[in-house]
Structures are given as structure tokens and as C-alpha cells.
Amino acid sequence: MKILNYLIFLAIVLAACTKEIPFDEQFPFEGERIVLFAQLNPDSIVRISVSKSFATFDLLLPDELLLPDARVELYEDNNLVETLIYTDSSFFVSANELRPVPGKSYHFKVSHPELDDAESMPETIPDFVPINDFDFYEQGGEMVLDFSFTDNGNQTNFYMVSFWGLRGDLGDYSIWHYFPENLFLQSETECSLINDNTFKDTCLNGETRQFSAIRFDDVICPAEDWKDGRIFFTLRSISPAFYEDIKLRDGTPEPGFGVPPPTFTNVIGGYGTVLAYQEDVVIIEL
Amino acid sequence: MRIKVTDWKNRFTGIILFLSHCSIVVAQTHTITGYVTDAATGEALIQANVYQAQSYKGTTTNEYGFYSLSLPAGEVTLKSAYVGYQSYMRYLQLHSDTTIHISLDLATMDEVVVTAPKAGDELLQNNTRMSTIRLPMQQIESVPALFGEPDLLKAYALTPGVSTGVEGSAGLLVRGGTPDQNLILLDGATVYNVAHLFGFVSIFNTDALKNAELIKGGFPARYGGRLSSVLDISMKEGNTEKAESELGVGLISSRYTINGPINEKTSYLLAGRTNYIGLLLLPLLTGGSGNQEVALYNMYDFNAKLNHRFNDQQQLYLSLYAGNDYLGASDFSQNPVERSRFLWGNVTGTMRYTNVLSPKMFGKFMLNYSQYRAGLRVKEVYTNKTDVTRLSSIVRDLSMKADIDFLPNPAHYIRFGATGIYHQYQPNVTRSRSTDTDGFETTNNFNTPAGEFALYAEDDISLTKWWKLNAGFRGVAFAVEDEWYLSPEPRISSRFLLGNWALKSSYSYMQQHIHLLAGGSGPAGVPGSDIWVPATANVPPQRAWQAAAGIGKSFPKQHLDISVEGYYKKMNDVIDFLASTSSFFGNNGNWEERVETGGEGTAYGLEFFLHRKRGRLNGWLAYTLSWNNRRFERINNGRTYPAAYDRRHDAAVVLNYRLGKKVDFSAAWVYATGSPITLPTANYYNYGNNINFPVGYHSPQEHYGSRNNFRMPDNHRLDINFTFNKKTRKGRDAKWNLGLYNAYNRANPLFLQVRQGATYVSIDGGPLELESVSKRLTLHGFLPLLPSISYNIKY
Structure with missing residues (x-):
């Protein structure tokens, strides 16, 4: 339906007169904070990505945002079980090769000398559904x-x-x-x-x-x-938090269409998500 | 109490008198009735003052120019005055009910400056109405406008509490409301779409209009159905004295109006406007290989009115408006050949019959039809068949109204009446046909009929010399699907006199049974298309109450009104769009599942208005300080956020100055706080475990905090206009208008754009890795300096 293209084109022509102008305003920025990403499931050893946030116009590469000297503590049912060790590419892993247990809850406390502490909300590993x-x-x-x-x-x-x-x-x-x-x-x-x-x-x-x-x-x-x-x-x-995160992502419009909803996070004092799941997989041999 | 009962009409009058606790014992009173008209054209003058000079007891004419004034028998000095007209005075001995028709002559400029009749203007301190603005049509026409097109809506947008949101758009935003919350009436018929050219030009041809009044709060009970405002527009009735024509030729459109008497009792008006912007844009809209793609845009308005006066008591008015925007496109370069057209616009028709039922009672009976339709037709011509697809969105109203004005004595002005409306909503109809098949196949047709019935009564009461009250009640029943919505709506306005200052306050409750899903280039995804839907069982009506208080005074010698008003408005059950919604038009889904319901809105603010309606230097100064917030359970995590059109400061200065007998100068400067937008508050990388991407993919992400957390730069602009008046050789009045829109070329922000790029490299054939990123922020301005020229001639 080319007419819609013409219609949009006409509207743009009438606004023709739009021009790019200098804009020195700063984007809102809440300062550098700890960013956590993890997905916990009984089939994998606990690991979590730890990095820091940056302002919109800071042209930083991923490697410049890593926090290998952070201290990352893992809690199981509110009891400290171990301090994770840094491996590479932002990931901290369980040295004890701990795998989450269904029905138990897990959360992380992360600290870094140059940043405010961050703590994830407890996530309970859901039951297995075959x-x-x-x-x-x-x-x-x-x-x-x-x-x-x-x-x-x-x-x-x-x-x-x-x-x-x-x-x-x-x-x-x-x-x-x-x-x-x-x-x-x-x-x-x-x-x-x-x-x-x-x-x-x-x-x-x-x-x-x-x-x-x-x-x-x-x-x-x-x-x-x-x-x-x-x-x-x-x-x-x-987990419910996993569902909430996906629901908000699903509601995020394409750039230029509508207003983005607030990004989901269950990290207090920081950003990112720590989510839990358990899965059953069927392998299909083609 | 003595009530003279002579026939059924007066018996009815007696009941009303009793019910309205109007137990004023009068000695011997008689009623003077009549119409106040323009002496030159015969046009009825609305809100003209008619009063007894000795006591200043008086009344104002209604929308048909009718007045009724009951006074004690004896010597009476009757005066009448109206803005811009010479005042009228007559001595008479009142010893029976009397009919006096008053014709007022236009004042010349010198007379305007010199004469200053007391109560000549409509004085703020005389009435209970507040939050109401009535701009004289002459003043509206003199406001500098985009493309030199006089624009009623844009003139009202320069008054306090009113804006149009994005520059160039026509939808009015009144006291924190949205464009759908305005009841816009043209000769009593609801107008759904008010804009041509995607909002750049309003549909109202000012040459055909006589009067327009905007009510922002303190709504009288006779109005209902919208939350935020009523814009009541009356078309001219046609000159009853002589035929006259007016031609206007502008940069993008031309207008022609003719009106005059058919005979002693009948007059007519015909007005047309069409544009040629499509021709100007033709080179841009034509392209493709071998120029085989052609597109054409056009728009038009047509107004017609016919009035017939049967006698002094009875009149019949027929009015019609039809206006459309049209975009047609053909593409011959491909197989199938595609021909498309997109048409959107309104049709309204009104038949009104008025009857002076008794000297104290005026009846108005009205039959209205209103339709808004947006339709897209795509025709694909193959070698062996033709396919046609039609998408449309339609709303139709058929309504009947009966309104009675009853003026038992100068202390009461009672209005009561009833309205019945049949609504038909077809927000999303898809039909297709192929020559392979018989007839149309309707694949998607949400057809929702609805019925609305309302009763109202109100009384403008002078309780004491210093206290007046307008108390009213409106009861509405709305039936849709199997749902009934009842709405009891109390309305009250009060005026206390503090010396010469009027202290006013009001409270009103409104319910709105219609929602606008999309407008302009909004979430409908189709510019120009509006999709109106009714309240349903799942999407309840919008509701609002508003309280306002203010102080005001008119200075008649200076022709100056000054007022300060504060307001607080609470809205419930407003709707918004689910963030993922991008298009309603032609969409197969159920619209009810794509909107957020149950929203709350609060709007409050303070308005200052200094208005000089006439004089060599006239115009106004308007300032609004306001807050406008929304809250939805599923938007912004349930937290309150600034509404899209929240503006902290909004100001306008409009000046018209007569430089000499032949030259007028006008200027309008506007300022508004930048609009709120949503920007990310942080950025980070997800180093893996992203739901949609494999481990190792470094996807930069933006973290959005609360909605509308940032402000665009402020808007401001100066428009100027020079009018050169002249007489042609044949003695006709002609004028040239030279205008500059956005005279200092301010680039007001339309939207922000973040342009970002990323470079990925693959080392030794390995996975792609991010090497660098770039970001640039640009702000797109809108409507720079635009000159305009137009020529108007009357003959």
C-alpha cells in the first residue's frame, strides 16, 4: 500500500522544514552503578556477569566496564555460601561448582571500592515441569x-x-x-x-x-x-521476576514508536537482572 | 404569589416558577422581548446586553440573539450594547408585554476609541460564567497564522489554559486534557476531526463563522459528553439586508463566501475553501520509473446555511458542513497496477427550529447528524482480475435536542432540555473484493451502536445584588452492548461581588463515553486518521471533576478584562496505549486489548488573562502555570508521571495595532516549556545470558527509568502580520496580508534523535566482536521562518 508511504511522506514534507540543530543538553544519568546479569538453573554452575553502567554518550567498549576486582557473595536461603571468583568476560563463578537447588532461594551481594554496593533480590528456583x-x-x-x-x-x-x-x-x-x-x-x-x-x-x-x-x-x-x-x-x-522482565521487554516499542516502559531490574542499588528457571529439553534429531 | 394562568403554556410556566422557588412578589410587570441584530447584515448578536438604564437590571441575548426582560410597568429607558457596536437607547412607557427588535450599528474605529458606554462590553462582574473565553471573530482573523490562513483553533490556543501540544498541530489541549476531551460543536452538531493537512490547518473557515466560545470549566448543565472543554461555534446566518461576497486568495488555499437574502424572510450563506498545496507538492509526489507513480493531495471545506423567519416567533435554520482531506496515488510501474486513495473528513448537518413560546420562554428544537470517516481504498489491477481492499473507521451520530430558555424575571434565567443521541461506531472495518468473487467480503467489522439520553436543568439566579449563582444538574444514560452507564452530573458556578471585582468559583462533574484511539501521526500509524471508539463493558467511560476559583474585573472605559483563575481537575478511567501498540488502523486485533484502562489524571494550575477586545491597540496577554500528571497501574510501574503535554509555563502575547487608516499591524509571541520525553538514565552491556542472544554477544542496552523524565528545550516563536486596507476603483473593500510565521526563525523542537553506530570485527574468522561505538544526539526543529501573502476582497 504505497499510499501510506505517500501519506507519511507528505506529512514529512509539510514538516519539511525540520532541521537538525545543535543540542548540548546532557542526558539524565544516575551515575556509574554495578550491573548484574545471571540466570540460575539447576543444570548450570552458578555464575554471574558483573560490570558497571555508563552515560549515554560515553563511548566505552565492553572491556572498559568490567569489574574483576569486585567482591561477589552468593547467598542461599539468606545464608552466605561462598564468594565467587572472577574468570573472564565479566563472569564470576562458583569455585565449589555449586548448582542451584529447586525450591531454594539465591541472591548476590556485590561490592566494589569505587561503586555503591548492589544486591539482587532473592530468586527461588522453580519446580521441574517435565x-x-x-x-x-x-x-x-x-x-x-x-x-x-x-x-x-x-x-x-x-x-x-x-x-x-x-x-x-x-x-x-x-x-x-x-x-x-x-x-x-x-x-x-x-x-x-x-x-x-x-x-x-x-x-x-x-x-x-x-x-x-x-x-x-x-x-x-x-x-x-x-x-x-x-x-x-x-x-x-x-520465576515471576523472569516473567516480569520478559513482559516489559515485550512492551518495549520499536525505536521511534511509542514510549519505552521502565526497564525491569531486580538489583537493588544497581541494574540488571538475576533470574531463575528450570527446564526440560527435547532433542530433535533431524 | 400571583400567577396568571391563561393557557397551557403559561400553566407550564407557572409550574416552573413554583419549582424554581422564584417566589418574588412583583407588583405589575411586563415583558419586553425581541432579537438583537447587526443593522447592516441582520446577523443575530450573541451575548449582547439588554438592560434598563435606571436600575441596570438586564439580561443577555441567547445564541439566537433573543432576549426577554421582565420589568415593572412604567417608564423604561431600554439600552442595549455589544462589543464593537454603537449602543442603543430607547424610552418607552411599559404597560403591556412588548416586542422590540434592536438593530445595532457597527462602531467606527474613532467611535470605538471615544465612546465608552457603561456595560457596553460583556462585563466579567455581571455574570456567573467563569473559565470562558470568547474572542471576537475580527480579533481571531487578525491573529498572525501559519500560511496566512486565519485559524480559529490556533487563536484559542493562545489563550490561558489552552495549547496545541506540538507546534503546527490543531488539536486543542485544555487544562491538562487531551484532544478527544473537547466537545466541538458547529451549529450544535458534534465535530470529530478538526484538522486538515495533518493538523496544520483547522477545518473552520473563519469567513463562514459568526461566533465561537470556549468553556474550560464551570460547565453549564446544558453541555455534556466531554471532560475538558466545550467549543461552541456558530456559523453566520447570511446577510438579510443585501447580498455580499468575499474572496480570499492565499498561499496554499483560496476561499469564497457568498451570502444574502433570498426574500424578506429567508437568507442564505455558502462558503467554500479549497487548497492547492497538492499542486505545489506535485513535483515531489511524482516519481518512479518514467514518472509512472503519481500522487495527489487535496482538501476542501464547504459550509452552507439557510434561514427562514416564519414570523417574529418562529425561525428555521438549516446548516451543513462537509470537509475532507484526500490523497490519491497510482503506481503504473508494476504489475498489478495499484491505485489507492485515502479520504478522511467530517459531514455535519443541523436543522433547528426556534419558537418564542411565550414572552418569557424561548424554545429550540434541533435535529443533528454528524459523521467522521477515514477510509483507505486500494485497488490492484491484474491482467485477469481486480482486487479491491477497503479499510475504514467511521463514527456517526444522529441526535435530537429540545432546549427551553425560560426567563420568569430578571433574577432568573432557567434553561432545561433533553437530548437523545444514536451513536454508531465502526472503528475498524476491513472489506475486500475481487472480480473472481461476488460482492465484498467483510473480514473485520467492529460495529458498535450506542444510545445516549440526557436531561438537564439549570438556573442562573441573582440571589442578591452581590451574589449570583448558576446551579444545574445533568443526568445522562449511556447504553452500549449490554452495559448501562448512568451519570448524575452536578454543576454549580457562583459569583460574589467584592466591590467592583467578581470573585467566582465553580464545580462541575463530567463523564465522557467516547475514546480517541489515535490522532494525527500518533499511534494509529496513519497520519490524519482518527479512530473513535465508545466506552464499552471492558473500557469504561472517562470521568472528571473540576473545581475552579478566580477573580476578575472588566474595565469598560478601557475595554479591558482582567482575570486570574486557579483550577484543579481530577480525571478517572482515562486510557493510554500499550507501549507495544503501533497501529490500530486495519488491524485485526480487538482494540480493547491494546489499551491501558483505569488511568488517573490530575491537572492543576493558575491562569492569568488580560484581554482588550477593541480599540486601536487591542489583543491579550495570557499566562498559565500548570501541572499535568497521569498514573496507570501498568505504566511506569504504577508511579505518577508527567503527561505528554505537561507544560509548566505557557505564555502568549497577541497585539493588534492600527498604524494608520490603511495599515494594521499584528503580532503574536508564544512561549511554552519544553514537552517531556522519556530518555534512558543509564547504559550498560549484557555480557551474556541475554534471553534472545547467545553467550558472548555484547549487546549494549539502555536502562529507562521513569516515564517522561526529561524536558525538550522550550518553545517560543514570534509571528507578525501587516494588513494593508484599500478601496478598489469600484469602491470595494480589499486588503493585502503580508505575514511572517516564526519571524526570528526559532527552531522549536519536534523530536530528538540519537544516532548510534557500532563496528564489529571478526578476527581470524572468529565470532564478531565489538570494536567501537559512536553516538550523536540531534534535535530536529520545526517550521522555520515562513512568509505568507494573501489577498481578500469584499463585494
Whole structure:
């Protein structure tokens, strides 16, 4: 519909007269603060990225923002369990190779001589939710994915489904296939997807539910393009904070369209997110 | 109490008298009624003063120029006065009900300066109305304007408490409200879209207009349906004395108006305006290979009015407005050939019948139709078939109104009436057809009918010489889907006299059953398109109450009004857009799921207004200090934030000065605090574990704090205009207007843009790594110095 282009063009011509002018105002900046990023799950050793923030027009490279001399303490159920050690690329890891335990809560306290202390909010590792049955097959030229799982009805649960693989030709870059919005059309609107892959259990209410998603086959690359000829289907049980973070990201408009919502953080005195999940993965041999 | 009951009308009058506790015992009173008109044109004069010179007891004419004044029998010196006109005076012996029609002659400039009749102007201290601004049309036409086009809305935007938001836009923002919260009436019919050219020009052709009044608070009970303001505009009725024409030729448009009598009892007015900006832009809108892409833009307005006076009691008015913007585009360079057109605009029609039911009672009966429609049609012509797709958004109103003015005595001015409206909302219709198939297939059609019924009564009461009150009540019922919304709306305004100063206060409650999803280049994503939707079971009506207090005084010798007002407005159930919403138009989704509901708004401020309506030097000085906040549960983490149009300071100086008999000079300087925007408060890198990216990808991120945490630079601008008046050889009045918009070429900010870049390198075929980043902030200014020229002639 080229007319819309003309319409927008006409509006711009009328505003024609816009010109770039010097603007010396400073962006608002809250000062340098500690930035934490971590995703905790029972399958991985605890590790956390620690760096610092910078002002919008400070042209700093990632390496200039690392904080290898920070002190990073890990707490399990509010008890200090260890001080993490720095490895590289901003990451501090558990020297004891500690893996988070489902049902327990974890948080970090981080200090640095030149910055204010930062502390993440406690995150509890969600219960494991297995994929009951799974099928991935071709039907009428389209690839169909069926799966089911049982929701725990005693609490509010949050889920993320992912369908992904590693592309060897892109340096092991992961490619994600998002699910169509109609995945949960058979459910109530409260179960509609955010960020194309995340939802809460309002419509499940402790039941076992069968879902089906149809992908067009041209979305699926030839098997040889995937590393080891595999793709993965993942069902993650995620924490409430994880869900909130994704919900806010999903609400962030494209640049120039609308007002960005406040960025989610559960780090007190700093920025970033420390989130928890547990996942079940199905490997699909193509 | 003695009530003379002679027929059913007076019986009704008696009931009203009783109900309105108007138990004033009078000896022998008689009523003088009539119309006040312009002697030269026969146009009714609205809000003209009619009073007894001895006692200063008086009244003002209503919107039809009608007055009714009950006075004790005996010798009466009747006076009438109106801004810019010579005053009228007549001695009479009042011994029965009498009809006196008053014709006022225009004052010459010298007379204007010299004469200073007491109560000649509409004095602030005489009435209970507050938060109300009425600019004389002559003054509106003399305000320097963009492209030299006189613009009613932009003139009102220079008054206190009113702005247009982004420079160049036409939607009014009144006391912290949004453009959809203004009830804009043209001869009683609701106008939904007020702008042409994406907001640069308003749809109101000032040549066809007689009067406009803006009410920002203290709303009388006869108005309802919007939260923030009422702009009541009346079209001219047509000269009843002689035919006259007016032609105006400007830079982007031309206007032609003709009006005059058809016979002794009937007059007419026809006014048209069209523009040729599309022709000027044609070279820019034509391109493609071999010039096979063509686009054309046009807009027009058409006003018509017909008045017929059956007798002294009964009149019939028919008015019509039609206006559209049109953009057509064709692309012959590809297969299929694509022809598209986008059309948006209003149609309003009003039939009004007025009847002097008794000397003390004036009836107005009205039938209105109003439609706003934005429609996009795309036609794709293939070699073997043609596909047509139509997207449209429509709102239609059909309404009936009955209003009665009842003036039992000078101490009371009672109004009561009823309104019934049938609304039809079709915010999002998608239809498609192919020559392969039969008929249109409607794939998306949200058609929501709604009904609205309102009853109101109000009384302007003179309780004592120093205390007047306007007390009223409006009851509204709105039915949509299976939902009923009832709205009891109390209204009260009061005036105390403190010496010669009027201390005024008001309270009003309003409910609005309509929402605007998008406007201009807003979230609709389509410039010019407005999408109106009703309150529904899921999206309740907007509600607001407003309290205001102020002090004011008129200085009649200087023709000067001065007022200071403070206001506080609380809004509930306002809506906003989900941040991810980018387009409503043609979207298949349900709009209810794409808006945030339950929002709260607070607006408060202080307004100062110094207004000289006439004289060799006239104009006004306006200043507003205001705060305007919003709060939504799911926006900004539930915290209160400044609304998009929050302006701490807003000021305007408008001056018109007669340099000589042939030259007028006018200037307008405006200033406003910069608008709030949302900027990041920090930046950082996510070194991995990003949800959407693999470990090792260093994605820079911006951290946004609270919404609207930063201010753009302030806006200010000076517009000037010279008018050269002359007589043509044939004795016709002509004038040249030479104008400069933004005379000192201030680049007022439209938007900020952060331009950033990043360079990634791959070492030895490894993964890409960030090597450097660059950032630059630019601010885009808007509408630099723009000269204009226009020529007007009357004959």
C-alpha cells in the first residue's frame, strides 16, 4: 500500500522544514552503578556477569566496564555460601561448582571500592515441569509440533517454550523460532503469549494440557545447516521476576514508536537482572 | 404569589416558577422581548446586553440573539450594547408585554476609541460564567497564522489554559486534557476531526463563522459528553439586508463566501475553501520509473446555511458542513497496477427550529447528524482480475435536542432540555473484493451502536445584588452492548461581588463515553486518521471533576478584562496505549486489548488573562502555570508521571495595532516549556545470558527509568502580520496580508534523535566482536521562518 508511504511522506514534507540543530543538553544519568546479569538453573554452575553502567554518550567498549576486582557473595536461603571468583568476560563463578537447588532461594551481594554496593533480590528456583509427550512431524507440507505438560495447580506458574538450534555456519549462533500467537487460542486470553513464547498458567489451572503449533516448513532449515543436525524444544518453568522482565521487554516499542516502559531490574542499588528457571529439553534429531 | 394562568403554556410556566422557588412578589410587570441584530447584515448578536438604564437590571441575548426582560410597568429607558457596536437607547412607557427588535450599528474605529458606554462590553462582574473565553471573530482573523490562513483553533490556543501540544498541530489541549476531551460543536452538531493537512490547518473557515466560545470549566448543565472543554461555534446566518461576497486568495488555499437574502424572510450563506498545496507538492509526489507513480493531495471545506423567519416567533435554520482531506496515488510501474486513495473528513448537518413560546420562554428544537470517516481504498489491477481492499473507521451520530430558555424575571434565567443521541461506531472495518468473487467480503467489522439520553436543568439566579449563582444538574444514560452507564452530573458556578471585582468559583462533574484511539501521526500509524471508539463493558467511560476559583474585573472605559483563575481537575478511567501498540488502523486485533484502562489524571494550575477586545491597540496577554500528571497501574510501574503535554509555563502575547487608516499591524509571541520525553538514565552491556542472544554477544542496552523524565528545550516563536486596507476603483473593500510565521526563525523542537553506530570485527574468522561505538544526539526543529501573502476582497 504505497499510499501510506505517500501519506507519511507528505506529512514529512509539510514538516519539511525540520532541521537538525545543535543540542548540548546532557542526558539524565544516575551515575556509574554495578550491573548484574545471571540466570540460575539447576543444570548450570552458578555464575554471574558483573560490570558497571555508563552515560549515554560515553563511548566505552565492553572491556572498559568490567569489574574483576569486585567482591561477589552468593547467598542461599539468606545464608552466605561462598564468594565467587572472577574468570573472564565479566563472569564470576562458583569455585565449589555449586548448582542451584529447586525450591531454594539465591541472591548476590556485590561490592566494589569505587561503586555503591548492589544486591539482587532473592530468586527461588522453580519446580521441574517435565514435557509429558512430544511429537514433531510433517503434515500436508507443514511441520507440526505437539506437546503436553502438567501444571502445578497449587501456585501461579510461569512458562517459556522455545524451539531453537545452533547454526554452525554462523559461529554456533542460536536461532530461535517463535511460536505463532494462535498457539493458545484454544485457551483463554489470559494465556496469550508474550514475547511470542512466554505465558502464565491462568488458563491451565493445574491441568495437563495438550498444545499444538504449526510451523511452515520453509522456516525449518535443512538438517545439515544445524549443528550436529539437531534442534531443541525447551519448556522452561520460570520465576515471576523472569516473567516480569520478559513482559516489559515485550512492551518495549520499536525505536521511534511509542514510549519505552521502565526497564525491569531486580538489583537493588544497581541494574540488571538475576533470574531463575528450570527446564526440560527435547532433542530433535533431524 | 400571583400567577396568571391563561393557557397551557403559561400553566407550564407557572409550574416552573413554583419549582424554581422564584417566589418574588412583583407588583405589575411586563415583558419586553425581541432579537438583537447587526443593522447592516441582520446577523443575530450573541451575548449582547439588554438592560434598563435606571436600575441596570438586564439580561443577555441567547445564541439566537433573543432576549426577554421582565420589568415593572412604567417608564423604561431600554439600552442595549455589544462589543464593537454603537449602543442603543430607547424610552418607552411599559404597560403591556412588548416586542422590540434592536438593530445595532457597527462602531467606527474613532467611535470605538471615544465612546465608552457603561456595560457596553460583556462585563466579567455581571455574570456567573467563569473559565470562558470568547474572542471576537475580527480579533481571531487578525491573529498572525501559519500560511496566512486565519485559524480559529490556533487563536484559542493562545489563550490561558489552552495549547496545541506540538507546534503546527490543531488539536486543542485544555487544562491538562487531551484532544478527544473537547466537545466541538458547529451549529450544535458534534465535530470529530478538526484538522486538515495533518493538523496544520483547522477545518473552520473563519469567513463562514459568526461566533465561537470556549468553556474550560464551570460547565453549564446544558453541555455534556466531554471532560475538558466545550467549543461552541456558530456559523453566520447570511446577510438579510443585501447580498455580499468575499474572496480570499492565499498561499496554499483560496476561499469564497457568498451570502444574502433570498426574500424578506429567508437568507442564505455558502462558503467554500479549497487548497492547492497538492499542486505545489506535485513535483515531489511524482516519481518512479518514467514518472509512472503519481500522487495527489487535496482538501476542501464547504459550509452552507439557510434561514427562514416564519414570523417574529418562529425561525428555521438549516446548516451543513462537509470537509475532507484526500490523497490519491497510482503506481503504473508494476504489475498489478495499484491505485489507492485515502479520504478522511467530517459531514455535519443541523436543522433547528426556534419558537418564542411565550414572552418569557424561548424554545429550540434541533435535529443533528454528524459523521467522521477515514477510509483507505486500494485497488490492484491484474491482467485477469481486480482486487479491491477497503479499510475504514467511521463514527456517526444522529441526535435530537429540545432546549427551553425560560426567563420568569430578571433574577432568573432557567434553561432545561433533553437530548437523545444514536451513536454508531465502526472503528475498524476491513472489506475486500475481487472480480473472481461476488460482492465484498467483510473480514473485520467492529460495529458498535450506542444510545445516549440526557436531561438537564439549570438556573442562573441573582440571589442578591452581590451574589449570583448558576446551579444545574445533568443526568445522562449511556447504553452500549449490554452495559448501562448512568451519570448524575452536578454543576454549580457562583459569583460574589467584592466591590467592583467578581470573585467566582465553580464545580462541575463530567463523564465522557467516547475514546480517541489515535490522532494525527500518533499511534494509529496513519497520519490524519482518527479512530473513535465508545466506552464499552471492558473500557469504561472517562470521568472528571473540576473545581475552579478566580477573580476578575472588566474595565469598560478601557475595554479591558482582567482575570486570574486557579483550577484543579481530577480525571478517572482515562486510557493510554500499550507501549507495544503501533497501529490500530486495519488491524485485526480487538482494540480493547491494546489499551491501558483505569488511568488517573490530575491537572492543576493558575491562569492569568488580560484581554482588550477593541480599540486601536487591542489583543491579550495570557499566562498559565500548570501541572499535568497521569498514573496507570501498568505504566511506569504504577508511579505518577508527567503527561505528554505537561507544560509548566505557557505564555502568549497577541497585539493588534492600527498604524494608520490603511495599515494594521499584528503580532503574536508564544512561549511554552519544553514537552517531556522519556530518555534512558543509564547504559550498560549484557555480557551474556541475554534471553534472545547467545553467550558472548555484547549487546549494549539502555536502562529507562521513569516515564517522561526529561524536558525538550522550550518553545517560543514570534509571528507578525501587516494588513494593508484599500478601496478598489469600484469602491470595494480589499486588503493585502503580508505575514511572517516564526519571524526570528526559532527552531522549536519536534523530536530528538540519537544516532548510534557500532563496528564489529571478526578476527581470524572468529565470532564478531565489538570494536567501537559512536553516538550523536540531534534535535530536529520545526517550521522555520515562513512568509505568507494573501489577498481578500469584499463585494
